[in-house]
Amino acid sequence: HSTANHAWYDALNKTPGLVGPEIGPPHEDPVAYFRHWLENDGAPFWPFWENVRSWWEIRGLPNVLMVHFADLKRDFEGELERIAAFLEIPIPEDSRARIIEHCSFDYMKCNAAASVPLGGAFWEGGARSFIYKGTNGRWKDRLPSDLSDAYDQRAEQELGKDAAAWLKEGRQVR
Template sequence: MDVFMSNFPIPRKTREFQNHHFDSTIWNDFRFRYNDIIIATYAKSGTTWMQQIIAQLLFNGDDDLCVSEISPWLDLRVPPKEVKLAYIEAQTHRRFVKTHLPVDALVFSKKAKYIYIGRDGRDVLWSMYNHHVTANDTWYDALNNTPGRVGPAIGKPPTSIIQYYHAWLNDNGYPWWPFWENVRSWWTIRNLPNVCFVHYTNLKNNMPGEIRRIAEFLTIPIDEEKWKAILLHCSFDYMKENATKSAPLGGAFWEGGAQSFIHKGTNGRWRNILQKGELLKYEQYAAKELDPECAHWLATGKML
């Protein structure tokens, strides 16, 4: 049975979410098409990787794709939503956009298919820190000085990643946005027929198997003659070497350019840095904020 014709309840938007990055009101004017693809993550959880995977599946291993252009971040407040909506409306291919919002701050549609990517919060934070510490003045100017910002500006990060870690944990995702509520909100709808959960660890451990699972969920047939090209173009080494095709504006927002945006792609860099008490603190937050099955999945990629 086609999931889009099945009778299942859908989440409702209950609030707007706006800050230095977000303008969730754009979803109110987004016109869904049948088979739109929405890639959802907290951030730094494999978003760009998933965009690359879906682009390669849709365009049969094409080597000349700029995913940051064809798959925009819909709820990012720059460029203005009128510009972004017109750009997306003009697309003629099967559309795939990304969001970093919790479920209750976007418009959910039965017409679309949703892929949520999860990653251990400590790995997320390590990647976020690199993203932030390499940001240049152009990045700060776009986020802080473009008209329409709601709330405080985003400032520069501390020189210590440990200090950054504690601020992020203690102050509900500061200076970005809440982490636990994002994971929690998507977890509550994980069993909807148009939602697929993917974990960063599983992508790393079995990329071919996960890509085939994603293709099946999205009902995208795989041309086996293009399979090797698809895998090559989704590999970290390829994406690092061709980072300008993945990074927003070719990496113009970061010192070091696109190579800084596509950084390491590894997990566990925190293991030899965080002390026992600092590790325990994260685990206590996870136990408090998530149910046991969700916490286990987020840490391991395995469903209980």
């Protein structure tokens, strides 16, 4: 929510029936923000570990498919096939190239207003600022090693070794 604007905060905080404290802008220092997030279980949003754990626990159900961004980046066409097979949707050969193009990061960034909620009205800089860099693992260059290690330890403690490894790097599960 680092690029969220006043309209976004108003929609969250001024809506009748608000439960819990209001959400304010994030700390300007990403390291301080992440430290707070880690120490407060995903604050200011939902309990992070329980959210991941709940999905991990039901990953074997026939109506659940775990898809990781890193896997999409690593092998988009393979993941496209896997998702289509899961949904039992054939991919017409004459549509394949267009699907791949429309799902690419560059295409989505250039056409962000069509896919971002409310066309990006809730973000400073509009929809293009919502779709950020399209990379995975940026924490390796941003977080001090003690904080990265603390995250890894907490992830394994909360989720177990397999789920923590999947959360960090992806790789298909089923």
